[in-house]
Each structure stands twice: as C-alpha cells, then as structure tokens.
Amino acid sequence: MRKHQLTVYNRQQPIKLKAERVVFYLQGEIIEAVNRKNEEFYLFFYKNRFLTAAKTTKLRRACFIEKAFKSGIVFDGSHPIVSKLLSSNAPCHIIGFDILLKKLNSHYSPHEKSFILTFFESFISKKKLLQEMISIFYDFRRNGQLFHAYQITQIIKEFAPDHNLVKQLTNDVAYQKYAIMYEEKSEELFTKDLLYAEKLYYYEKENLHYFHNYIQLVENQSRWISAIALWIWQVSNQPTKQNYQSLIERLNEQFDDVENIYILEKVSKQIPKFIPIQQDLFQLYVEINDMDKLFRLMKQKEFQLNDKQVQLIGDRLAKTNWEKNSSPLDMETMDALLKPISKEFPDKAEPILTNFVISLLKTKELNEVKNWLKQSQGSYDNFSIYKKVKQMVQLENELDEMQTLGELYFDLKLYDRAIECFSWEMEMKPQDPKPVQWLSKTYREMGMPEESEAYRKHSNTL
Template sequence: MKHSTITVVDGKHPITLQVKRMVIYLQSKIIEAYNEHGEVYYCFFYKNDFLNVKKSTKLRLHSHMQKAFQNGQLYEAPHPLIDLILPTNRTLKSITFKQLFSKLETKYPPVEIARVATFFESFIPQKALLKLIQTKYYEYVRDGKMLKSYQVIRVLLNFAPKDKWVKEFANKLEYYKYATLYKQLDSRLFMKDMIFAESEWFLNMKEEENFKQLITFYEKENLKADIISTHIHAFLMEPTNEQFHMLLQSLHEIFSEQEIVMILEDINQKHSNFSPIHHFLLNFYMENNELERAIQLISSYPITFTHSQLKQLAIVMESIHLEETAVSPHNWHHILIPIYESNHQQLDKILHRYVGILLESYDLPFATQWLEPFQQLNLHLPIIAKVKKMGMLRNDPDQQSLLGEMYYQFHLTERAIECFSWEMELKENDPRPVQWLAKIYREAGQMHEYKAYQQHYMNLQNGAS
C-alpha cells in the first residue's frame, strides 16, 4: 500500500497533497486532497484517464460533484482503489481547461465531452460551459445525427434545466419522438445511449439484470475500478453470500491478498455484521501471525470458530505471547477461551503463565477480576482457586510465608522476598522464611545476600538445637 500523498504540478511548482478520499460515480472518479494549509484540491478522472486537478473552496449545489459525493461510492485513504486510479508516480499535472478540452477532442465523442464538461461546474462559469456544450450539440446537428444531438440536450437538461435555450431546444418538435422513447424507457436506447443506460442500470442496481448489465458494460470498457466499486456497492445494498463470492472473485483478479484485506476491512466498517468477511479476515490474520488484529476482530464481533481456525489459533499462540503485543489484557480471554476451553489442563497451564505475567504489573484484585470470564465456564480450574486463596492470604499477617511460596511459583521473586521478609520479622526464630530468602537470592545469582541469609539460617538451626 502506497502512502496517501500525491504530487501536483501547477505551473513550475510541485505541491504535495494529502489524499483524504475518493468517490466513484458513473465512470467519474474524484479524489479529494489537501495541501499543508488545509486548502482542498479535486483530482478528476473519467474512465481510466486523468483529466485535471484544481483547487476549490466549495461545491455548487446540484452539481455533478455534489451528486457524486452524495450518491457515489466513497473510499477513505489509504485504499487500494485510490492507488489503482492514480498513476504509478502519483504525480498529476494541472492544466488549463482550454488545454483539457483540446485533448478530449482527440479521444472522446462530442456527447462524452459534453458530459465531462459538466464535471467542472464548480470551477468554470455555467455560461462558458453551456457555450462549450452547445458546440458539441451543433456538431451532431451538422452531421444530421439527431438522436446524438438529443443526447447532448439531455446532458444539458441535467446540467442547466432552467436555462431558456436548453428548455427551448429540448421542446423542439423534431425531438418529440426521442423524448417519448426516453420517457417510456425504450429498450433500444440501452444500445444507443450508453450515458442513459449506465445511469438507469446504476439507479436500479438492486435488480439483478441491471447489475449484470452494468458490470458487463464496465468490463467492455476495461474499467477495473468501476467494476470493483459496483460489486462493493451491490454488496453493501444487499450483503448475500452470492454477492460476496462475486466481489471476492473480482478482487482476486486485480489485487494482492493484502490489498483485498484492506478493502474488506473498509467494507466491514460500513457493514459489520456479515460473518463471511469476519472469517476471511480472521484466516488472513492468523496465517500471517497478525495476532493483534485477530484479537481485535474476535473481541469486536461474535465469531463462531471452525475447527480449522481453532487449530490455527493454537499454532499461532505457540509462537506469540500476548504480553509482547499491544493487546490489552482485558481482551486476552477472547482468544484464550475458544482455543483452550475444551482442554482444561492446557487452559489451566496457560492461565497460570498469564496470571504470573499480570502480577508483574498488577495486583491480586486485578488478577481475580481478570479470571472472571474463565470462572464463568465452571471448569473448576486450579489456577482460579489458587488466585482466590492468594487474595485471602494477602491480608493475613500470619500467612505471609505461604503467600511468598505461591508468588515464588509464579516466578515473582520480588513479591516473594517481601512476603518472606515480613514473615522473618514477625517470627524471628523461625528458620523457614530465612531458608526461602537464601534459596531465592542464590537462584538470582546475588551471592552476597545468599551467603548472609544462609549464615543466618544456620545460626537459627544451631540455636534451635
């Protein structure tokens, strides 16, 4: 995944912009980006072609841009679809609109140039755009292509419906038969006016045939981003296993596994209760030892694990220790319970280890509370009884030696030393806490302390005899 920055060349000065989001809407792609001063730039694409990039202050009401951000499919940066649209060097050049439309003349038919012109309503005065689109209209009229000329009129009706010229020409007698065809949604139009067809298919995408026609159209045009975005749009409208399968199939044709995961994570944020996505993400996280992301997923959504996933989780847990991750201890039980619930002995062993780790940083009441989800399993685990007993002993001055032994079993030498030292002060003639202190210091390699306590222990033994 690339960084969410692009370079815009405006004149001779390159400007670095931070990409915020992109919208895909009816073959147009608009990327919103900001400079260091918070000024917004919009980068326009049509089909697979970059058009222009311009700085803006606001969007005009009812403009193509406003409709795109309202009705199109939005993608927050970073996102693989944004990378797919941008050129490899992520550098875009701002040109004059005169230069842009001169370039378009060599690539697109007049009706599509008219359509593209409406993208820039927030940047070019409406009268200037109207004049440009009118020239496209007259190109068709001169060639005797009356249906094509009416298609340009329809572009104008969407763009400037209140304009006197537009209303007058839209109501010309020679266009009556075409207006009737559009009003009746005549099937012949879906072959002759692809702007109209695309819009109708998009608006009625819930109907399977319209969805298929839209995908087929984009496939013929080789519009990969539009294909993916349409699959995402359809899935979010109706999340079914069939839609998910088609989406995955289209993603695998274009993106790497890591990019597919990013796309599915984004979809999951928008529609979080579709379990096949959870399982796909979980499998990826576990196969790539991304335990933190797996736990975050497990703790956020109710997931029923397959036998295979539980086996994989157990393997992952053998190589990763939870205390070495950034995962909060509060979430550890979400992964420990499903993995080890059926293996009581192993669960008790694992919990013994993690209780010891917790007690290095937390007190006994915290450990007791942390064990509550495991206690609710009613498995009568020895570790739970042990921690409960330690909780009782911590406030009993006569039982500090026993508490020290239990801390020692968790390899918590400092706490064990505190307990044995307390016991030694209370029971000056008892050699047992002294013997424990000598043992702990010897094992810790602190030979000076070991020798002192060992001598004290021997003195107590001799005195007793």
C-alpha cells in the same frame, strides 16, 4: 489507516495534499483533498483515468461535484481504493482549460468530452463550457448525424436545463423519434448510447438486472476500481453470500491482507450481522496475528467459533507474548476465547491460561485474578494455575507463609513479587539462610549478578 497523502504538480511544482474523501459517480471519480493551509482541491478522473485537479474556494450550487457527493458512492480518504486510484495515475499534473480540451479531443469521443466538461462548472465559466458542447452539437447536425446531435442535447439538458437549445429541440420534429426512444428507455439505447446506459444503470442499480448489466459494462471497460466500489455498495445494501463472494474475489485480486481488512471492517460496520464477513475477518486477523482485533471480533454476539477456528485460535494464543501485546488485556474476552478451547483442547488451554494469568498478576491483585478464574463456572477448576492462584490468595494474608508465597511467585517468574516476599521473610527470620538464598537465586534469574552474589555471601554467614 491514515488519510492518504498525495502530490499533484502545478507547472512542475509539487503540492502536497491529504485526501479527505473520494466519490464514484457515473463515469467519474473525484478526490477531495486539502493542503497544509486547509485549502480545498479536487482531483478529477474519468473512468479511473486522471484528468486534472483544481483548487476551489466555493462550489457552485447543484454543480457536478455537489451532485456526486450527494448521490455517489463515497469512501473516506484513508480507504485503500484511494491509493489504487492514485497509484494507477501517478504523476498527477494540473493542466489549464486549453490543454484539457486538447486532452479530451485526443482521448475521448465528442459525447464523452461534453459529459466530462460538466465536471468543471465551479472552475470554468458555464458559458464557456456550453459553447464547447453546442459547437459539438452543430458539428453533428451539419453532418446529418442527428442521433449523435440529440445525444449531446441530453447532456446539455442535464447541465443547463433552461438553455434555449434545449427548449428549441423540444418541439423539433426532426428529433421526435429520438425523444421517444429516450422516454421509452428503448433497448437500442443500451448499445447506441453508453453514457445514457450507464446513467440509467447507476440510478437503477438496486434493480439486480440493471446492477449486473452495470458491472458487466464497467468490467468490459477494464474499470476494476469502479467495479470494486460498486460491489462494496452492493454487499453493503444487499448482503447475500453470492454478492459477497463476488466482492471477495475482486478484492483478493487487487488488495493485500491489510487493505482487505480495512475494507471488510468498513463494510462490516454497515452489516454487523452478516456472518461471512466476520468469518473472513477472523481468518485475516489470525493470518497477520492481530490478536487485539481478534478479541474485539469475539465480543460480537453474532460471531460463534467453529471447531477449526477454536483449534486455530488456540495455536495463536499459545504463541502470544502477552507482555508485548499492544492493547490492555481483556479478561472477559479471554474467558470467552478460552472456554471453547478448554472444552475441546484442554491440553492447549492450560498453558495459554497460565501465561495469561502470569501477565495479569503483573498489574492486578491476586484476589481479582482468582475471582475472575472462579467466575468461569468451573471451566478452570482442574487447571493447576487456578489451584496455585487459589493457594496464593490464602497465603497472602499469612505472614509466616511469605517464603512459600515467594516460591510460588518465583515459579511463575514474577520475580519482583517474589523478592518482596523473600525480603519480608528475611526481616521476620534474620537468622534463617533460606530466604537469603532464594533472594540470591531470584536476582540471578533476573540477570543481576552483583545483587545475587551479595545475597549468596550473606547467606554463607548465617
């Protein structure tokens, strides 16, 4: 797949971009993209909902974006998850800071607003962002909502650990009980402070208990894109059948076959020995009739065909038009495919092999094809195509057998080679009408009536 093309609007003016990568980190998602001038843009999302976009020339050190791409779940710009994130948020408009604040005030809690503001320190002065957070802190404190106020300080502490407010509250008795709650990771926090809960779940997601709590939290908030990102991460790091089944169920709900193939191929590269993913890729390749990818899958040592797959691939191979197949044919892979088919379903294997050999003979020499067939350790000895190729190799060096060789080529519909043989025979035996008649017949089969008629008339004079 190509990297996704996307459009953002700045004051109604479209800006065409190409997605380079996307990251899922805590509650945020960021798409890194470039325009034709290779200028860098970042698109910001919170819980799968678009916030705004911004162009940058240089990121601040240790900013949220840098942390996200260092510690987050990253996919390249061609990943189908990018298109899902974009399509569910189109159109995407760049908005200024004042409008962003209004948007945050309207749609998010004060705590979420404070956290979201930390995304933008490479684009908005840190002082300005802190002023907004501190204002929220004092609003809560004036209203006697000390726990909510302390939650804000936790966000500020992460964002600006050396800020005076953080230092002042360290020894403030009024907040000591809340400090103890966070130090001890109190169970109460997992319902009272979901920002904290998700942060803990994220960094402890290798713990199965925390991971499942995290998934439950995300799916309860209808963040299915984030849930899929998490399941991809989980399967890549802990490839169990149960984890994989959970991923597949969610992929099938949201993505089509082509998108699923891309996703599973990416995951498979990380866990090449995980057989269930290879089995599903096999089925998907067959369903979309992608024989090239099917061949590449068959080269993997870990993959073994079962009887049902042998029959299925036999049916598909029988329908394959080798001349129109997009990739160069791999004799080694075809041999690996045909051996189990010839063993279980010899009636299917012979026509498949015949068609494949015919395609090979259009680009390869007879002897090379014969040697390949011979190296199959007896798998094809009883097939008529093997016997025919073997006979043709013997005839190839016999100048007085060009007529017979030409007829064998004709039977295989290799008309160009048949014409070479009949033409040679005609020169060797200028008074014999037989090679001329066969030339007429061959040109007729090739859809060349004028040439066919000319040779027919010539044969009548002999």
